[in-house]
Amino acid sequence: MPPTLVLVPTYNEAATIEVLLTRIMELPDAVHVLVIDDGSPDGTADLVRKVKTVHPNRIFLLERSGKQGLGSAYRAGFRFALERDYTCICEIDADLSHDPDDLPRLIEPVAADKTDLAIGSRYIGGVRVIDWPLPRLVLSYGAGMYTRAITRMPIKDVTAGFKCFHRRVPTHLDLDRVRSNGYAFQVEMHFRTWRAGFRIQEVPVIFTERSEGQSKMSKAIVREAAWKVWELRLRDWVGRL
Template sequence: MAERLLVVVPTYNERVNLPLVVPAILHQDPRFEVLVVDDNSPDGTGQLADELAASTPRVHVLHRPAKSGLGKAYLAGFRWALERSYDLIFEMDADFSHDPRFLGDFVRAANDADVVIGSRYRTGVNVINWPISRLLLSIGANEYARWITGLPLADSTGGFKCFRREVLQSIDFDKVRSNGYSFQIEMSFRAWKKGYRLVEIPIVFTDRVEGQSKMNKRIVREAIWMVWWLRLQSLIGRL
């Protein structure tokens, strides 16, 4: 039986990007389906997602009542996917910073891995249109996370990922604390500590052209202390 593939795409004010990125995802492989997780976007993204779902059976929509963080959006999408027995569950941004053309590489890599991470730094620096300050922050954050946690990844903060369903089933979502970009570190760390195989594949990350970045100081602060919390929880066996 063919594997069932679901790409979870969280959205908040992505009305311009959504009608472009969804067809681009579906075009990569007839097995791909898309779950849009919308946080009650004031620009009407959720309504547009409903229209896409009404016209395309491979598109689904999960509405949340308010914006409450990237991590919670993904966890809601993961629960939805597990309830419906998808085999490979992907994380992907709606703004084309994650190019859908790489999705096939994830599927192939998942033949020999449990978690596949699209890495901006696996083969040098593959980032386009970021100011040097943002690039240095990202590189520094990854070095910091690797130093504190021991997580053997060049890019632990990236959000272009693929999980086998068994990995997500093994993680107690109620224990996941991160909600910003440190969510990516935490999910990979939990999978790694459970003995799952993590593999990085090179991608090219292009900063969004339309819409606004969700990065803010609160997200950065969360990432700074979260890696220490993860290390402590691991040491005392409470992950």
């Protein structure tokens, strides 16, 4: 497996972060983790430091002051990865809704140069979501239909947060231009990756609703995603993506 960095943004994920890190550490040694924590009041960073004492060379912690958004956390994570020698750069949620055992299935096609971005998809070959309340499932699935209708992006799970990029993708994309901060960050990265001509593959995964902690979904995040797709489409149309 090539040098791989798994980015984990966290805000109040003390209930699950230790288990997540321990499970990722069961993967081959080439897989490292960067947790980007936004000063979680529940002490998430202390727990990361605790697991880090066991794996000092594989776990990294970036501590930021105050909640600055998912997109901002990922931008910082990608910069960290690109300053170092990682070939594969993955994203995963901290709440165990994504199964860390699926990481090799996302890393392998990228490592074998069969694709530039492997997306862990909930919506190919049916709907693979466990325990999501119906309104949340309808919102996520509906957001996908809306986004695809406006952007024409050939991706089923447009808001997926579980994926693996080859480093050539974020190297090519100008991260300073990716301004979305909520879950729209995921849509914007997919759109820019696709429009830049990179290869994208969706890999079926099962998404299980978190049993601990709370989602950071908010009306502001939904609003941002709703107008962002129009902005991306229009920018692309006038050649100023």
